[in-house]
Amino acid sequence: MSRPGPRDVVPDDLDAPFWDACLRAEFLVQRCGGCGRAFWPASSCPQHGAASMAWEPASGRGTVHTWTVYHHAYDRDLADEVPYVLAVIELAEGPFFHSDLVGCDPGDVRVGLPVEVVYDTVRPDVVVPRFRPRDAPGEPPTADEGKS
């Protein structure tokens, strides 16, 4: 199965810095220089507009804000994927990020579950971030585990 890449579903380059950073295994958010609020995807700050927005590195961590499990494949390409977990991640920096959850049994997902980004090379030139539980088996805690 060939998963779509970001430019297959949103054919403009508004978020190109984000997707380019994924090729380097870096997770970015946009931040407003005026008020410090972080945004994703590319936005104009509702207070300060577009001029003060800049991409900057983010933690790639967050928690599950809400979720669902797809039991029905709405696309024939997803027939072999069901059941799969689709979650909205509340990033540590604030914005929401929709992603499927990898390495997560559908029975284990819950609101508040700590998650972290992993980078999935779907094609040689397309890397898509996905999220997994932070206590995923086989993954030792990282050095700053205690911070959150």
Added chain:
Amino acid sequence: MTEQGRRLGVPPRELRRRALELALADAGVERGRVDGYIGTSSEAFDDVRYLGLAPHFAWTMQAGGATAIWSVLNAIGAILTGQATTVVCVYGAAPTAGVRRPDGRVGGYGGFRYGYPAMYGLIGAAGAHALHARRHMHRYGTTVEHLAAVAVAQRAHAAVRPGTLGYGAPLTPADHQASPLVVDPFRRLDCCRDTDGGVALVVTSTEQARDLPGRHVPILGLGTGHNLRNWWTGEVFDHHDDVATAKVTAFGQAGIDVGDVDVAALYDPFTISPIMQLEAYGFCAPGDGGPLHAAGQTGLGGLIPTNTGGGQLSGYYAAGFTAIVEGVLQMRGDGGATQVPGARIALVSGHGGNGGVQNTWSHATMLLGAA
């Protein structure tokens, strides 16, 4: 309104033509009097010629399930600015006809996709609304039994309303639980079904309506809100819509309070929708929408009879027009076996479209008075 059903075998444009004929006859309006046309589908390009109209303007709008009320709002704007005196708002679609679209997918609304989330498998409105449902369950303890109560309550209305998909087929909670899981927590019976059909509304001034033979229904207030407002504050999944803004505008225009509403016709693509809207409009406290349904308070004789025609879940899916039609029927006293006795005010809602990210739906409120 035309016949509503699955696989009617009638093309969308023909459904719109039939809907218009029926609406003009119902209102007692001569075709030549129509001087404004608002279509509610981008495929309506050549409708005006086909319908034999000679209006001052023709445009189409698309804001998903909010389009129906928005079309009325725009018709009023055109009338108030002197562009027209008699505007028709026309809907007609045949999503069950199995027509293959240019992107290769077969018609129907279930495969709707929006932006980056589609890349991860967030496809269709069911998944997007499941995110609201799950959040509501987390915050308030809403259960799948509460969702079942919505499906059962609305089916009970449809079961005694001829012409609906659920006519003659009441449901039990066990039937609901036995239907297959689609997108957790939704089962098939938590979802509305694509329906073919047409609806046309004739909008004119109160003054002109008084001179027409048809039984007109007064519009008391209109309001709009957009859930992107709640995206910025991180609350978008906690709200089905930005009902608060739409409510203030519409109820303010009407000069009434929620307690004055006799019957609610709410946009209901999924069972979570009536629950969240009844809470947001203030018919019950946040979190009490599920128990309200389970207690039978949304049926006839209850606190707020809701979706008395079966709604979209069990009646038929005519985008936002389903709710408007039911509001009009109730205000005319034509609700048949589920007419709310003596109903004087109907709350009608619409919800859909987008304009930002998944779940940033548009909301529209319309308050109708007795005919």
